[in-house]
Amino acid sequence: MKKAFCLFFFFSLTILAFTKEKTDKPDFKLGIERVDDFSILFKGKRIGLITNQTGIDSLGRSSIEILYEKTNLKALFSPEHGIRGNAREGAGISNTVDKRTELTVYSLYGKTKRPTKEMLQQVDVLCFDIQDVGARFYTYIYTMAYAMEACARDRKTFVVFDRPNPINGINVEGNILEEEYRSFTGYFPIVQRHGMTCGELALMFNEEFKIGCNLKVIPMQDWKREDYFEDLNLMWIPPSPNIPTPDTALVYSGFCIFEGVNISVGRGTTMPFKYIGAPYIEAEALAEKLNALNLAGVFFKPAYFTPSLSVYKDELCEGIQIIVKDKNKFLPVKTGIAVMYKIKEMYPDKFKINNYPVKHCGLNLLTGTDKLSTMSLSLDEYLKFIEKDEQRFLKKRKRYLMY
Known part of the structure; x- marks a missing residue:
């Protein structure tokens, strides 16, 4: 009898643990899963979408499929690594046609990194849905920034379907990029590990750095800043070939x-x-x-x-x-x-x-x-230098945090 009770107690705890694991975040939703809540943004509009293989909902359904079904999706746009994520770092991407929807896929990592006027002629609203990794030098956030600048130029609405920062939204590390070293791997003066979501970065880029486009961010529901990606009931799709996990x-x-x-x-x-x-x-x-x-x-x-x-x-x-x-x-x-x-x-x-x-x-x-390449500072001095920048950045980013 004692043995049976122990077994029952053990299995009860196991079931409770399993249930807790599956129900800890029952209300969490990605931005793309809230399309219906923000349907007014898309009603009667021609839609374009910047995405890749990471643009999926929590069940694995692609954002392309979701917007094709729910909106008047007219064009697709691909960042570095291509719309399916199969191109190596730095490899140029050509325009293609999406087999499933037969929509044109315009490359934003080939002859141009910015949407041209011709590309945007057939859309009223340009959307962005890509999983970022939380580092300043990851190029997807600058594809987003360039697209925002193009939307400001052509008076188009820009919509970000927000996603989690996979390495949490609390920790901030690194120096602020100096303007003279601006490039496609560091376009705006932010720190190396920024602790922000794409939606929050878009808000910062738009106001702090004076892009001034008609920006709308569709936020996640119930995301917690302390969460790492592994804490969420989501599928990790490698955003580029060398970020497998x-x-x-x-x-x-x-x-x-x-x-x-x-x-x-x-x-x-x-x-x-x-x-x-x-x-x-x-x-x-x-x-x-x-x-x-x-x-x-x-x-x-x-x-x-x-x-x-x-x-x-x-x-x-x-x-x-x-x-x-x-x-x-x-x-x-x-x-x-x-x-x-x-x-x-x-x-x-x-x-x-x-x-x-x-x-x-x-x-x-x-x-x-150039402070690391010259190594003109001792390691301790360098760490103190970046810690000062971290404090400056933390103060600046406060007004753009959504969660």
Whole structure:
């Protein structure tokens, strides 16, 4: 009898735990799932949509299909990596035709990155629905910004279907981009890990940076700023080929800066951005030195890998695997900077900044400053410099937060 009671108690707890997991966020909705609540925006209007494979609802139904059914959808627009996400970083995209709807898909990552007057002639409302990753240098938010500027020029309404910041909406890290390093990987002066949703960024871009388009944001329902993507009952669709998981996005926000130096970030491996290495690095020595720094929430394991593409293709690299032990304590931006300083210290004759000392070299564009490429500051001084910028940005972004 006692044994039966224990079994019953165990299964009861299991059922309760399962039920809690499934019902913790019963009222959460993505922006695209609230089309009917905002139908007045689309009534009698010709609609265009900027999207890709990440534009889906919580059941996996595409935003293209939803708007094709519920509105007068007339044209599609694709960002970097294409509307299906199958193109490599930096690869030009051509105009195509969507097989299912037979609508034209205009490329915003080919001959132009901005919607032209001709592209917008057949739409009254241009919508945006793409999953961002929370880092300043991820280009989708600038496809959004360029489209907003085009809508201001042509007096079109711009609608953002909001989505969660997958690496939470609280933590902010990094320096504010300096205007002289403005590019498509950093168009407005925001920090490296901005802690904002696309809808919130659109509000900031529109007012703070004077775009002035007719902007409407369809907010999520019941999103909490402390949520990581894994906390939500949503499907992760890789927004680009080398962000296969939401926890990769967290590491990416700090370690993408290594694309500006002669170090592989693990493109062409099973661990993009979680592997950092080069043929000249000694894995055991680097891991030991980095773990001695006692950086919060992270462990560095010696790693050996051979990228199948990009930097050091088909060459054996030694380096580290970045293992996040506590995502709530892990500071990816500050960790990435500390790792770069340590590699430069250990391998001063072999560590190189790509295209340096060209002012607009990749590292300067990614960091939005030349202070990391020159390493004119000590690590502690650099961290104090970005902490001041973080406080400035936190004050500025307050008025644009929706959740």
